[in-house]
Amino acid sequence: MTVSMLGRYQIVAQLGRGAMGTVYRALDPAIERTVAIKTLNPDLPDENLPEVRERFLREAKSAGRLNHPNVVTVYDVGEADGIAYIAMEYLEGRSLRQVLDAGPPLALHTVTDIVSQIADALDYAQRYGIVHRDIKPANIMLSPAGLAKLTDFGVAYMPSSSMTQTGTVLGSPKYLSPEQVLGLPVDGRADIFALGVVLFEMLAGRTPFERPEITVYGLMQSICADPAPRVTELKRDIPEAFDSILARALGKRPDDRYQRAAEFASDLRNYKRITVTPADKTLIAPGAAADATVVVRPGAAPPESPPAPDPEMEQRMSQLLSDLETFSFNFEEEQRKLVEKAAAMMEERARAEAEAAQPQGTASRPKARSALVGLLQEQAKGKARPQPARPTLETVLALDAKLRRAFDILSEFVGEFNDAAPAFAGKLKLPYAGELPGLTMGDGFVDFRTLKFMDKPVIDHIALTYRMISDEKLSVTLNKDEARALKVQLERAEMKFEERDVVHFLHRVPRTALAIDCSVTARARLRADYGAQAVEFLCQNIGAIGAARYRIGAAQVNDEAIEEFGKRLLGLPNRFAELKSEG
Known part of the structure; x- marks a missing residue:
């Protein structure tokens, strides 16, 4: 344009x-x-x-x-x-990304000067409650005079729904904080983590959690679970004080990090005054061996004991690792199929070339083999896992036609749905809180995206969203552990809530009162798997609170299946979950 x-x-x-x-x-x-x-x-x-x-x-x-x-x-x-x-x-100069890519490595005093300036900018933004969310070298501009400027405040943010719909991660995954990966609320300490990643990259030549050939899902898992390596083990000429500075900047929990970016900047400018002495415990790499080091700053108090684990973050971490395992399995399966297909093509080409090179009228001599070898080969054939048929234009167009029919049905359904604003007929339940009050459904929207197969546009996926709303609030009072578990569930369901501590004379410990807004956003994606001739239904809050996944063979993708899916959407009795994949 x-x-x-x-x-x-x-x-x-x-x-x-x-x-x-x-x-x-x-x-x-x-x-x-x-x-x-x-x-x-x-x-x-x-x-x-x-x-x-x-x-x-x-x-x-x-x-x-x-x-x-x-x-x-x-x-x-x-x-x-x-x-x-x-x-x-308008700035004259280059981005830090361009400078790092062009090389050579920056001098240590230049590194500390650039990162200190950006930390000053973040501390100023923190005073106004503004979070950048996409700190990375490409968003740091350097003038010829050495002035560093942070760009793109407020531009980098993308709703979480876009991340799940496109299969990519907001911004640059290498610079995400653990709370961003886990979908937890963020504040200025997420920017401090990202700036710590930038500092590590400037010193070591790579970011702390990337590895050769690591997938994006493996990277996110490493950000949340793995301690950052000591930069001094990668670059021996780096002062040990930077191990301490990076450990504070890259803490897994926000409470473990610098609380203000000004503290980060101060330590960088005064790194020569930070002394590191042997000790039995470490502040440098959580989870490292006990013969490491402890940092002593002039006038600083002795280090406190590590804080107790955060159950909410641990639960989020467990869920993330489970999700990453699923994604990784699917990714590796697709990669395996591609490798097998490439190997089969190479084998076919080699066979054709060998046959073309063989003189006319000659026959290849059969290999001598024992009866026992033949028996084993026959048994191996019987146990071989059947490979899915490769998609042809005919099978792809046939499944595409079914998806287009499904889209037409859902479009008509959503139109009537928005006009009627029906009541959800089922019961939505939350752990510890019970059933949600009566919900009215509306704001339905359906669309599809295409891809090309042999220059033919075919449906990649159908996206459906709608809302279920009640004017009533659901109120519940729970102990701390129950409230924490419920809040995790509410955040996963994208439901807003208010909380306050309450003390009753009958209870010795405070309890938590939650007032829950009963507004639920539901999403579904119907994704085509043309290779396996199946359709995958990825559902969030469809018929029940939470995520669910179904897979249906192409032969069963018909009007009846879509209508059963529509019944589930409305909370009516349905047989949708009983449909089985044939692929």
Whole structure:
């Protein structure tokens, strides 16, 4: 898309384009000032664009309040011809990403100076309650004079629904904090973690949790579960004080990190004053051997004992690891199929070349083998796992036609659904809280995305969303452990709640009172598996609170199956879960 004007700004040149936005150099004719214009790409998924645009503009306006030498100044925020944009300070220089990629490694004093400046910017943002969420080298600009500036406040955030729908992770996965991976609320300490990753990369030449050939799911698991290696073990010339600084910046729990970015900046500027002495315990690598080190700062109090484990984070971690295991299994299975297919093609080519090279009229001599070897080979054939048939254009188009029929049924259903605003006929239950009050259904939306098979557009997946709402609130009072477990479930279901501690004269320990907003968002994705000739139904809060997954063979994807799915959606008795996959 060619743009010549945005609002009053004259577009001069395109500077770059990413997945979410495009950056232009532009002129503000009112004061003849060169500015950088960042736009939100209008070709983002339709179901996310309004929400992303609203957050883009709202958070950019918040960022406009930041007036700091290490934050790129935001001049203006607006929307023109349906395109949301931000006008900001135009910077001469390169990004830290470009500097690191070009090499050579930066001098230690340069590293500490750049990261200290960005920490100053984050501390300033923390005072206003603004969280960047996407700290990475590409968002740090360096001027020829050595001034570091942080860019893209409020631009990098993407709703969690987009992450699950596209199969990718918001921002750059290498720089995510554990709470971002786990889907927990974030504050400025998530930015401190990400800046710690940037510092580690500047010192060691790689980020702390990446490994050769690691998958994105393996990376997220490592971010949450594995301690960061000591940078001094990777680079022997790095002072040991940086092990301590990185340990505090990269704590798995926010409470284990620097609480303010100013503390991070101070330690970087004074790293030569930090002394490291042998001790029986360590603050450097949680979970490391006991013969490590403990850090002593001038005037600092003795280190406290490590805090007790956080049950909520541990439960989230357990769920994450389970999800990652499922994703990893599916990914590895797909990779195995691709490898087998490539090997079969190479084998077929080699056989054809051998036959073409064989002289006419000659026959290949059969190999001598014993009867015992033949018997074993026959038994092996009987135990061989049958391989799924390779998809053909005919089978792919047949399943695509069924999915298009399913989309038509669901579209008609959603239209009637939105007009009727039916009551949910089933019972939705929460652990420790019981049944939700009567829910009214509405705000249904259905869409599909396509991919190409042999230049033919076919449906990749159908996406369905709707809401179930009640004006009543569900109130419950629980002990701390029960409340913690319920809150995890509510956050997974994306349900809002208020909590307060209550003390009753009959109880010696405080209890937690929760007031739950009974508004539930339900989502489903019907994903085509053309290779296995099946359709996978990935459901969230469909018929019951929580996630569920079903797989149905192509032969059973018909009007009856979709109608049974619709009954489940409405909370009516149904046989949908009884349908079995044939693939």
